[in-house]
Amino acid sequence: MRTLTKLKDPLIQEARELSKIKNRIIKNKIQLRGLEQIKWAKDAGLEIKSIFISKNEDPTNYEQFSAPIYQTSNGILKKITETNYLIPAVGVAEPLADKEEFGEFVLLLDDINDHGNIGTIIRTGRAYGINDFITTNADFDPYIPKTIDASRGTSFKVNFKRYSSPEQAVSYLKEQGYQIIATSPHGKSLQSTVDLDKKPIALVVGNETLGVSDEVIKAADHIVQIPMYTGVESLNVGVATGISIYELRLKEVLTMLAEKIISTLGREINVTSKLIRQAFNIKLKEISEFSGDQIIFLMVLKRKSLMNEEQIKEQFGYFGDRFKEFINPLYEDNLIKKEYEEIAITKEGEELLAKLWPVHEKAENLILQGFTEEEKKELKKYLEKIQHNCMQIITYKA
Template identity: 75%
Template structure:
């Protein structure tokens, strides 16, 4: 339903009008959205759009996709809301993303960057490289100036901003959080592509368009680097320089932190856990049986599937060639399995062994899951199944 507002003094109009000022936007942590494109960006970013004002000339059906209250008003009131002498046919009010101190391992420190277009480009470039946190050295920094929003193509709505009053306070905070400060300067002693980074999170400093990074930040920086340029080129646009710096430092970060990232990766954790589980089952089964946990699980799978060939066994249990022969030979020798043509089946003796060992298997599983509630056990199984399904999706596209 579209309501009408015809008074400039309407409280909703007054609040929207206040947000044409940077000071009010910062104070209220709200945004004035100008035009349908900015409204769409805000919607897709998940922002709460509190109200939308549209011109009487607008087709109301164009706004049916928004759940926010929508008001039709005069062109004159819309111009007053935006404080412009030209008409913007739709204007919105949205809550900005709350600021927080929970930063990722790579952040950008904007040291008095002034140009609104440059700021939008830096935000968009940073987000493209997975950077979500932007720290500033001035507390009047406003990422929601219309030109900045447009230059960022709405990515300003998807990132986290943290303002500090001075460069010193911003750097002190980052150092306290364990970040290494990397500043760019034409006089840097190291080339950016050759700098040896520490195994710490990175705060890349983007300097002012005219004077670059201030002395206070340079003095506190852990690394001062330069981007090599061809003779005759004095400097790069700050947005272009930011893209080059992020790319090179991201690569450096990956190479420097590679060992730590591998150790903490999902694949490795799952692999280590799998090996530990197998070892635990082996220890418990060896107490009463000569067979390993994998051999018992193989018999269980065989019982369920009726038949398997050697290729299927290899794919499921990771045994091939001599290892596969060593794996299944004891089962043949003890007449627990038999081969019919190319297919392997479980025997009656194998089924009897499973019946005897199943309580041990179940008891071991309960020991491994000790401390988990019934709900947590159920969730664990569900999570593992989801991961398996996602792996299968990837394998389906394997060439």
């Protein structure tokens, strides 16, 4: 451990420059303030380049970090952070590289200004499995100390893509096939009842005072509102975001998850299909009394609306007493109902599907553990070729 005593030391100068947003963006480095932020950065997998600590700090608290440790005066530490109060430890780190490909649910931050709100939104999004954030201002910085604290370090773990205007951000999302969902007090429908398209979702979070910009409203596919009691003007943007994500996630599940489950890669090949069912059953039993086949059957019902008993037996391979064991628990728990000779899913069945949506993601991630994104794409291409060839044989025979 070295002691640095001069403000003009190049290491101290670099750390000091990172107190300004423009320098963090240009240099692609972060200034970490305090031991907790340094720990968050380490846990997120960031490379910590250097750590500066006060002479009053116990160096053994920093032995867990592989970065070089420098002791310096309290006055120099205040200069590094440009604060009039002492932060006893300051780190310099490089953020993780942002990914070009985004997931099925992204958040568009439309001119959000409050750093605490931004951190809360990032943390909330991460809690619901959202890792991708688009912004409408080119100088957006998720590594402002207040944002890092409000996000509890989750801002280190997510992807950001900056645009200089709402039009550019929305144009990018449209090109990538996203449906744009904006919230507004004047929305024509409640977000809990909106009919989503079978497309990835981009939820727009608007400015604290002005809300979602007119440019985004005009381009939105759905404009929805959060219902509130009379006398309540508006919600904090962080709170509103949490409500919106929760409700739209449930809608997304009921709209898209059945399709996703039915097209799971493992179901394309018989042996792999059986193994995936077993794996799915194991994860499902951790939180539910129903088997994977019963849940998949509910998903098929959600997609098809109605099925008769012969169709169910043929698709799932249950006959005689085994069919009764398969179907009766679903009737007993009011998850399905008879409509003449057809069987339909109930509201309770749909709610169960919504509660169990993380099981599929968790099981699929475990099944594909060790695959790179490129390998996943290649595997999907090979299976699509098999499907195509099979369809040609079936069509020719017909």
